Amino acid sequence: MSNNINKAKWIWVMGDFELYHSILLHSRREEFGIDLPHFWDLSTPYPNVSFSKNFSAKEDTSFKVFAHGKGYLTLDDVRHRLNEDVFVSKGDHSVSVFVISDGLGLPCIYINSEYLKTDTTWTSTHMTSQIHPVGAYPEYFEPTDNPEIFKFEYEEIIPKSVKKSKNKLVADFGKETFAVLKLDNAKADTEYEVFYGESLEEATDTEYTLVHIKISGQTSYTLSGRAFRFINIQGIDADKINIKAEYEFLPLKDRAYFSCNNKKVSNIWNICAYTFHLNSREFFLDGIKRDRWVWSGDAYQSYMANNYLFFNNEITKRTILALLGKPPYEQHINTINDYSMYLLIAIKEYYDNTGDIDFINFVWPRAKALYDFISSRTNEKDYICARPGDWIFIDWSEMDKSGPFCAEQILYWQTKNSMAKLAELAGEDSEPYTKSAATLKKSIMKDFWSSEKGAFIDCYTSGLNNVTRHANIFAVIYDFVCKTKSRSIYKNVLENDNITQITTPYFEFFQLIAYCKLGDIKHMQNKFESYWGGIVAQGATSIWEQYIPSRKGAEHYEMYGMKYGCSQCHAWGSGPIYLLGKYCLGVSPSSVGYKTFTVKPKLGKYKTIKGCVPLPEGEVYVEYTKDKKLHVKATASGGKLIWKGQEYELVKDEEIIV
């Protein structure tokens, strides 16, 4: 994200930056002029901390500690003040800085001197004997930086059109955005109402606009960042106001693209990517207007899309740390059983994709505590079941959740597999997890697999033997079943129109992964064109939370019983970036952290394709041209092309044409 890798940076106790900003973020949702904080518990940063480092000065020198909070430092056990030059003689020294949050904030420090800089080589404590790594981001590298304010970048944007009528102004910024509105030439003695609309209808149908605020007392305004495409300002002489905005964003670089013979496809793909950009902020949000919260299920899909668009590990780690919080665990992540499990599975998948062992070592005690919480609430058969305060979600569909629910159990099995790997990485015994996964698998196969239906049933205790897609999809994508049973699921569930269809893009994403894993790329491509393409055909500039083709016009904006309740920019709409990158361009890691990777393109229904997928370092370019030639180039080593049953080694920076 920045080139400040070797520079001094502000440091804090690892993970606390994320907890601090998670609290701030989750307090910012607004609906109908009401502040709407989230409905789950969040952890807080440690209030009292220390930072330590041994260092060597090659000559007599001095340094100064900048801090957010109050405290002192010791240099070789002698106390000194913060914010003052401290003399250091040539030689070896040890320094510790003690900071307590003044009020309750994020205790953090910064030193930038010749022989002593704050960076991730420091260690920290929260004043117990437990030693933590420190957190740091290259964006906070100046003494005047304040890690208590999340740093975005800004770019001026002006409306594509402004319609004025008496005491009213309606501006169209041309596409969905998240921006800080700047208003000039207002009258200080007028109270204006500002209506934010993701659609023109939402901005102007003011009784039902979700986000609107009242402002008065100034002649110019800089308003907090919010999601919108249309702005409607009402009040005496509102039509005299000059309006512009600052697009507020993270400078995450697109490292992928996709196009094919269907000209519309690259546009849909670009809109998916833009949607993902808008939702990639402090953390991976669900939607930029609503909920503007971090949900572990939604985030799980964002980690996947991220690896096929930005491959930015920082935002994945920030999101995991914010969701994971700190023990003790008294409720599931976001209150949802499945969301706790996605988080543990995601941590293991993060390792697979990055090989970032430091992060695993840091989160392991928290992950273990969360797993212990999950497993302390299972029933006598070790099945996940609904305990007080639990939300067995999986999806909004109608399902038989009257007893232990199959999809939860398969997720739990995958959670145990993930924990086994994490335990091994953390140097602990993985066997209890592996054993318990094997036992659970046996029970699931016995209780939930119906030979008669050739599929998993929702619930074995009700006698209904109801089949829905969800558990069966998980069984395929987590390799819970063998190929024969997978094919049986494909035939009896996925391709069976009698089984209730998936209604959310959220679970549709999992279903499309299952289709792709089963080799049916065309199904995914068709869905991409019809469903995602269907949204874009409605004039959407970002992907919606929900799309029901039978609806017309503003009906598309209704959801959750609210006329404009459907988020018009929802992260889970970005799934095709992952699907096309992984299954059509065919790029995936074959060992931890992409040390080796395979490129196994599948055209599916497309005649030509042209795309790029990021690697941790470098990219893979894949093109299949009209003359039926495949061009593949990777700008990193370790790649292998698999094409028509043949294998080709990919030499870094060398294009293969076959």
Added chain:
Amino acid sequence: MSNNINKAKWIWVMGDFELYHSILLHSRREEFGIDLPHFWDLSTPYPNVSFSKNFSAKEDTSFKVFAHGKGYLTLDDVRHRLNEDVFVSKGDHSVSVFVISDGLGLPCIYINSEYLKTDTTWTSTHMTSQIHPVGAYPEYFEPTDNPEIFKFEYEEIIPKSVKKSKNKLVADFGKETFAVLKLDNAKADTEYEVFYGESLEEATDTEYTLVHIKISGQTSYTLSGRAFRFINIQGIDADKINIKAEYEFLPLKDRAYFSCNNKKVSNIWNICAYTFHLNSREFFLDGIKRDRWVWSGDAYQSYMANNYLFFNNEITKRTILALLGKPPYEQHINTINDYSMYLLIAIKEYYDNTGDIDFINFVWPRAKALYDFISSRTNEKDYICARPGDWIFIDWSEMDKSGPFCAEQILYWQTKNSMAKLAELAGEDSEPYTKSAATLKKSIMKDFWSSEKGAFIDCYTSGLNNVTRHANIFAVIYDFVCKTKSRSIYKNVLENDNITQITTPYFEFFQLIAYCKLGDIKHMQNKFESYWGGIVAQGATSIWEQYIPSRKGAEHYEMYGMKYGCSQCHAWGSGPIYLLGKYCLGVSPSSVGYKTFTVKPKLGKYKTIKGCVPLPEGEVYVEYTKDKKLHVKATASGGKLIWKGQEYELVKDEEIIV
């Protein structure tokens, strides 16, 4: 403390006010111009909370929610804004208010309407299924009150004398105080240095003054509250400055007094009481200058003194809640093993003195978690031993701590007894605690009791068989041993000059309790007159942290290697209030919460005594006059006088003369 009992009050999640103010308090210690936060971990308030209540409106009405934090309310499940009138129809309703701390503070709310007021009948959550009581103090009863600012009272004080010389001003406020300095007629372009002294030497010996600050840029100043008697201001035209101060205090009412035929005694007692006042602030502090922190060992003694001076339960509860924090426990309270145990013992003693079962129910899960932490770190014999990060303190004396240390084990035994009672009160099984206490007792008697020495040895693993006073004192005061062994300890330890003397007033207090329990009141009285009287004879206006009679003049102010390191106003100097009230006036509860109590005066060396001791409601007045008549009156029922082997029922408000 206030008559606002039935009024609306600000409410928060029980315990969080204390955690919030504990963080603020512990960040305020200063030494040599350096901010010196404490060296242990502290818990934080929950950032995201809800408050709920069912209520009935006798007519159509409205209410408004004031809040610190952002959020909304639901009235019968319909959302409304905070800070706006909400209409309520006649009838039954349920209201919930959701508040997230804006930044990280103390989420709290206030409603004062005809049929709906915030008070302790509300419940709260931190957004899990766990339901908490709410906290409230009568001092925060107006919409404009802010529970994030601790409310003190203020009283103008002016210096008794001011000495001016060129560019220098030295003011003497006549006695130790804690006050907000107010300076006028300063020059904005001058930087002044303000030196705070508990003694004239400390204020003027500027190189060594512990607390000093630099100020500039204003013509008048109101400085933060600090401890001092003398103020020395230096800087150009400092002598032109007008100085006064606002004494900052809690309006805790003295409900006790003590005098006797020795005219000096009441003055010493009054100075003990004043010392205690100064240290009774947000919580029971150790000292008002240094450390200005809350230490569980010091606080334990303050709970006792409190019951014989203010009998104010709020400050005891505040202190317990601040010290106890929230699980998970990763270190001992103040990092000290004994301090964790005093806290659990204190909770049980608080119940004995008050019968406050609500408080016990609230703290029980935290107390249990702390106990589990303690017991998770014992050795194979269930002995307390030093684990990494532990501080086996007991006292500053030279002791044999090379293996399990006897005094810790007796405290642990008393902790188990306390836990048994608390478990029983919380409706849980007390037997594991009782059984384990009995087992521990057997081990202690076997390993630590030396028949040869007629006393407990420090440590049985070293072979040194060293005897110090501490374990033996605990054995007496916690009734660990029978009368015979107590007498043996009296003879072989307490009265044995070969056993190293106690050097701190802190442990001297425990020793004097032991003396009193063994019937030797005179020893306590003599010590009071010589030790406490000795401090007062030096011109002290509050009791010191340490007094070594052989020292002279400013030598008394030296401690911890600092010329003025000895606190001149230390709470643990207030022990005589407890000792004289309990053992000389002889007032103590004989059943929970003083439902019944005994008055068993013991003159000791005094010819006449006159004193008063508070009860939860009412007081006991005891006077023994020159004509050898004992006058006793209680303004509460339940009392029994025991005098010369006779028992007399004390009728409320009726004086008995015998």
